[in-house]
Amino acid sequence: MRSVISTLSFLLLLTAGVAAQGTDSLFVDVSKVTNGTGTAASPFNKIWYAVNTPRSATKSTIIFIKAGRYTIDSTDFSSQLYIGSANGGASGRYLTLRTYPGDEGKVIIDGSRLATTAFYPNMLVISGANYVRLQSLVFRGLKNTSGYALNIQSASNIQVNNCVFDSLRWTSTTAELGYPTFNNNSNFIQAAYVLNSSTVSFSADTLRNSGLGWGELVRDAGGNSSLTKSSLAENNNTGIAGEYFVSVSGNDTTGSGSITKPWRTVAKAIELAGINYTYAPSILIDKDITINLRAGTHKPSGAGIYIGSNRGTNGRWLTLRNYASENAIVDGSAMTAKFSSLLAISGAKYVKVQGLKFTNVTADSVLQYSSPSPGVKDTRFGIIVSGQSRNIVIRKNAIFNMAWTRTASRQKVPTASDNLNPLVILGTTDTAIRNVIIDSNEVYNNITGYAEAVTVNGNVDSFSITNNIVHDNANIGIVAAGHYKWVEDDASFSVTAPYNYSRNGFIRNNEAYRNISPVAVSAGIYLDGAYNVKVEDNESYWNGTGISIGNEQSNSVSGNHLVQNNEVRENLSAGLFYGSTNSTSWVENCTVKDNTIKDNYVLDSVLRAKANNMYGITSASQRYTEVNVYRLRNSVFEQNTIESLSDIILGLYLTQFGLTFRYNSYYPISESACQAIFVQDKNNDGSIGLPTDSIYFGFQRYAAGTGLDHTSQSEGIGYGQPGCNSGTGRGVTEIAIAAPVENKTVVYPNPARHELTLNIGNSGAPELAFARLYDINGRLVISRKYSLASGINVIRISDLRSGAVKAGTYLLTIERSGVKQTFKINITD
Structure with missing residues (x-):
């Protein structure tokens, strides 16, 4: 009895105090069976009565709410909470809803009986009202629906302080809480939603034990001025998931992207995963997103899979990968559109592609006269990265069994317009593609026509191609290219000539073999018009040529490359091509050092058949130079080891100047420096013929005649040392006649x-x-x-x-x- 008397005494004092200050008080106690008059002694039993009771226009009003559960029932209007323009405060006089003193956190506004009918349910609406305070209330239990705990619209001077939003769950299925998009709907609960309002503040409020789906603790829906949030807290909530799943047995309509309700297609996953469509325009969530492809063969249709420029704008990664160690295959046999790509990344940022198998892409010749670009042959892609993309990682994928034509008999006779790119990074604007990593992939068994297996071309600045195995492709294995006019001329591209080249890259620790074109000598690794690329620690063998440092396009300059510590062996022609074969272009400022170049001009009928018998030798006697040097200036060739299967070692063609050749070791098959042969094109026509050009028999004559390699050696004998024609004529001087010696x-x-x-x-x-x-x-x-x-x-x-x-x-x-x-x-x- 004493505690009841004390409480009543406290309330009487409180009432007297607020009255003295010009504030009215109303009281609500849900435990009362009958409704009262709103006084402390006779409280209302529902909040609705207190809100809708006529009040003084000259005083603020505080509605004190007793501890208990106040359930919102859509079938009982008197349980519903609505503060409209006629119910709020005015002119600085507030309507305040708060707990009895000591009941903080014990007044529960319960939304568990609300459900979606013709509208999204609301627990408390403040619409058109002014000067409203909510203090120490708990909004709890809204579930299995989209809706709003607190909905504030067209209001002003609203304060929400020390309130708790608890156990708000758009679904009661715990495993699905983080996957609120299915049936093409974005499911949400907004704890507090504010639209077209002014001077609204939230302070010391808490969200706990909730799964809001696409909702938020405080959603700024737009049109607001002076919306402030301070000291907000979130505890034990389930946010939007970062891991999504695609399965061949999934469903794009009823699926949510969870592991138990996966989507059917990768396209649907890219469309929905981690994107909040309750905003217009949609926004990305602030979380890394992974799309896991379950085992099986995924067949994109139409133009294939597309990742656009909206991805990565939040600085977060989107990863497309296989799930765990499952075998996920992305198969292009169902694509029908011209210029299709199994995966096109255009203008996107922060994208990783990992652990997938891309296969079965074939161009369709029937589409040559179809849109877009009528008259242009269909070109297709395994993976293409274009536009202004950056921070792209392509790692541990297999890219294989792709062809520019479905007709096997035509595969060995491509023309320049017959192309298929298994993997291409193509900078198509004057803003460079940056920070591309191509690592630990296997690219093989592709019939590429005039395209390459792994290509970096156009405006690309900063890339690395590392630890890949590139083999059995019908043209060049790996290329970093530039200055190609078709990139500038394509109507759908905007890159201009000053930016049309790849640069600042690494090609490191790759293995390239059996990359053989049926049309022209193809390199395992090719620098063609690129700038400032480091090529190191690679192995290149059984190709048309091992490594080529060139510049095919007219009136252009490329170079500044470092090619070092590579092993180049057993290719169909020379091991190394160094310089431009175009009479109007140059390669310059390069260094080739510490490489092993050996045993090229390999005699191999199987490899030659892959070359359509267009090149390669048919007998050992046809072997020629291990190293071919073309239009090259201000460049270095040093500390290399060259081992030839013939006595013919090195050729200098077209023209060069400013060369430094030093500290190299040359080994002819005869194991005699006297028999080593070097050739030099003196009239800039790209061929060797006397009397204009020079054929140097013996290392000494070569070094003397060219001024190169004075610090190098052949078979251990350095320039100027006796025993290797050092005392005889130089250059093309004829062989001296001498008395025969035994075995000579x-x-x-x-x-x-x-x-x-x-x-x-x-x-x-x-x-x-x-x-x-x-x-x-x-x-x-x-x-x-x-x-x-x-x-x-x-x-x-x-x-x-x-x-x-x-x-x-x-x-x-x-x-x-x-x-x-x-x-x-x-x-x-």
Whole structure:
């Protein structure tokens, strides 16, 4: 009894105090069975009565609410809470809803009976009202619907202080709380929603134990002025999920993207995952998003999968990957649109693609005269990154079995307009694509036409291509390119010439093999018009050529590359091409160092068949230079090891200046520096022919004649050291005639007209010797077999001018007991 008397005494004092200050008080106690008059002694039993009781226009009013559960029932208007323009305060006089003293946190506004009918339910609406305060109330239990706990519209001077929003859940299925988009609806509960209002403040309010879906603790719906939030707290809530799932057994309509309700298509996942469509325009949530593809074959339709410029604008990553270790295949066989891509990333930022298998993309020749670009052949893509994209990571994917044509008989005869790109980074605007990582992928078995397997082209600034295996593609393996006019001329692109080149990249620790074009010599790794690219620690073999540092496009300059610590071996032609083959363009300011270049011009009929027999050798005698140098200036070739399967080591073609060749080691097959052959194009026509050009027999003559490699060596013998023609003539000086020595061969006369004499010493048992004469292009014109007796054998070739032998420069090889010697022969009229 004493506690009741004390409480009544306290309330009487409180009432007297507020009355003295010009404030009226009303009281509500839900525990009362009958409704009272709103006094402390006879409180209302529903808040509705207090809000709708006529009040003084000259005083503020406080509605004191007793602890208890105040349930909102859509079928009982008197349980509903609405403060309209006639119910709020005015002119600085507030209507305040608060708890009895000591009942803070115990007044529960309960929305558990509300459900979606013709409208989204509301627990408390303040609409058109002014000067309203809410203090220490708890809004609880709104669930299984979209709706609003507190809805404030067209109001002013609203204060919400120390209130709690508790157990607001758009669904009662706990596993689905983070996946509020399904049935093409965005589900939400807004704890507090503010629209077209002014001077609204939230302070010390808390959201707890809730899953709002696309809702928020305080949603600024727009049209507000002076909406302030301070000291807000959130505890034990379920936010929007960051992990989404796509399954071949999923459903794009009823799915939510959760692991138990996955979507059916990747396109639907990209459309919805992590995007809040309750805003207009939609916004990205502030969280990294992962789309997991479950095991199976996913077949995009139409133009394929598209990730646009809205992704990454929040600085958060979107990852498209396989789930766990499952085998997720992205198959292009259902794409029908011209210029389709299995995955197109255009203008997006912060995108990762990981652990997927991209396959079965084929261009459709039927679409050549279809829109867009009627008359232009269909070109398709595995993965294409374009526009102003940046921060793109493509890692641990397989990209395979793609072809520019479905007709197998045409695959070896592409034209320049026949293209398919398995993986291309293409900068199409004057704002560069930046920060691209291509790492640990396998790209293989693609029929690319004139395109490449892995391409970086156009305006791309900063990229890395690392740890990839690129093999069995029908053209170049990896290329960083620039200055291609078609990139500038394409009507859908806006890049201009000053920006149309890839630059500032790394190509590191890749393995490139069997990348062989059926049309032209194709490199495992190619720098073609790019700038400032470091190529290091790669292995390139069984390609058309190993590494090419070039610049195909006219009137352009590229370079500033560092190519180091690579192993280049067993390719169909030369191991290294260094310089531009275009007579109007240059490669400059490059360094090639610490590479091993060996055993190229490999004799392999299977590889040659892949080249459609367009290049590659058919006999060992056709081997030529390991290193070809073209239009190159102000560049370095140093500390490299070159091992040739013939005696022909290096060729200088077209023109060069400002070269530094030093500290290199050259090893001809004869293991003799005297027999090492170097050729130099002196008249800038790209070919070798006497008397204009130079063929240097012996390392010493080459170094003396070119001024290069004075600090290098061949077979351990440096320039100027005795024993390697160092005391004889230089340049194209003819072979000296000397008395035969045991197991030595002398050829004379030289120049010759109709006959050559071979003095061959044989210190051992009788054996066979093979003499073969080749023109400077490697074509065999004379072949002879001789039986050598012990001692000196004098052999004459007397029919020099018969058949295909014309005046010019030839190479004569003498092979016996597995040892081959090579001589340069001039034949005159």
